[in-house]
Amino acid sequence: MNNVKIKSKNLNVYYGEKQALFNVNLDLNEKEVTALIGPSGCGKSTFIRCINRMNDVIDICKVSGNIEIDGVEINDKNLDVVSLRERVGMVFQKPNPFPKSIYDNISYGPKIHGKGETKSELDEIVENSLKKAALWEEVKDRLDEPGTGLSGGQQQRLCIARAISVNPEVILMDEPCSALDPIATAKIEELIDELKKPTL
């Protein structure tokens, strides 16, 4: 049995007057893939966006209750959200690569966190991230082409590679395959399965 990584206690989320989550109590384990299933509008996205505090961006959204990662409360006003998001990466429903080159898409995260001081270190991070996201073989010859020029499935894997590049402890994925065809979906599902392995 793996250890508990994320612990949510009596989590309530409100969008203005409307309450979206009611007393969510949930433990999520380390080195596991946990999938949340439910009808649309039931609060799946709202819940996972609480884990890396992406709800902060939405003005009318209010969160009460507790979420702990490794026993540390993250719903704390004094917590540095930047370092939280470095530990908890996220992939969105719609692929959102930056309108920059494939290389810059991946190297942006490591750069702003001071990982990969030299060009060769950055090259290594980019290559490893793309390999883990099973995209390396497809794009290794055109790293300087814009990331937005890839196909939908490739863009989503690029976003996964971007999330991996900063070496997060948790990756949140918000319906990452909803906009993709079955073959691309299969590739990403396979990739998710690979990512949970402790060796990676």
Next chain:
Amino acid sequence: MTKEQRLKKRHNAEKRFRFYGLASIFFALLFVLILVHNIFSKGSSAFMKTAINVEVFYDKDLLELELGASEEEILEADFFDITIESLLKVYPAKNMDEEDALIELFTTDAEIEIKKAFLNNKNLIGKKINLEITASDDIDQLHKGNYPRDLPEDRRRISNFQLEIYDVLVENKTITKNFNNYFFKNGDSRDPEIAGIGGALVGSFYSILICLLLAFPVAVLASIYLEEFAPKNKITDFIEININNLAAVPSIVYGLLALQILLATIQLPRSTPLVAGITLALMTLPRIIIPCRASLKAVPPSIREGALAVGASKFQSVFHHVVPLALPGTLSGTIIGLAQALGETAPLILIGMVAFVVDIPSTPIDPSSSLPVQVYLWSESAERGFVEKTSATIMMLLSFLIVMNFLAVYLRQKFEKRWN
């Protein structure tokens, strides 16, 4: 109604709409053509000036100059006598009145032109040289065909005797049309033949430069703060409404504001490009903020979220991702705002730029004119020669505006990046 009837009705509606669209475009183009034709037909002749070939004799005795005289001595020397002597040789005049009439055919600056030719070649003492002396405004207009010569003499500015000389000059081919370098080089003047837009060009350039330096950074930073960082509450709503209102405030109000605050209270020098630039910057500020905010708003939120999700701070996500994407829209908004400022007249009149300034300003704190104000000034002048100068100045102004608008489109297309 049957299916066929409905189909026919829909097709007719589409045809009608198409026709209305084409008709409105046709009318718009027609009016642009009429405007451009009107300006060009009136203004194109201003780029040429009429000159009369005169044989100038640099008489040593009249000039009281020795060979090898210094530049200062030449500048102080009196060229009036040799000017009169040379001009009178063009046509035999019988009495004083006829001599005066003959000299009136030439610009009042004839003496300066003769002196300048001498400054260019100081070995001319005691020698003869043929110079193209600029003709007076009346002869210039007559030669360009803008002046009706079939009017009775008492209603004409040119006497019968002068017309007689003119005809002889035309026959001898001593009267010519050259490129009018005075129009670009000279400042304003009471005499149309030597008046130019040099001062107005420099004044407008300084004004727009100061306007750009003040308005662009303030407007861009204000819109980034308001759009990305400011909390959405009553105060920011109030600021937003006010910015939109300021963009619609008549420009003359900004002129009054500048008159009271910049000239009366702070006592900045009046009629200067400095004050004009500050006034235009105030006026342009909201007009840049609005397109700038719109282009920031057009950046999809998914880009911001993507940056935040890899651990970029708010500041990093805005300056690394959102601002570069909004830049093309910001730049084209700025250029269009500056183009509006370039053509603005009313506030500049109030801060004294309407003053008659002959000198070309060398710094932004020298009194100066500007292109639109020069158009206003000349359009009020009685002399016929200023009519073509007004249109020619409008042509210059329009060509600057066209260049700026093309630049805005070019920058937008060049730097625009696509997302998804």
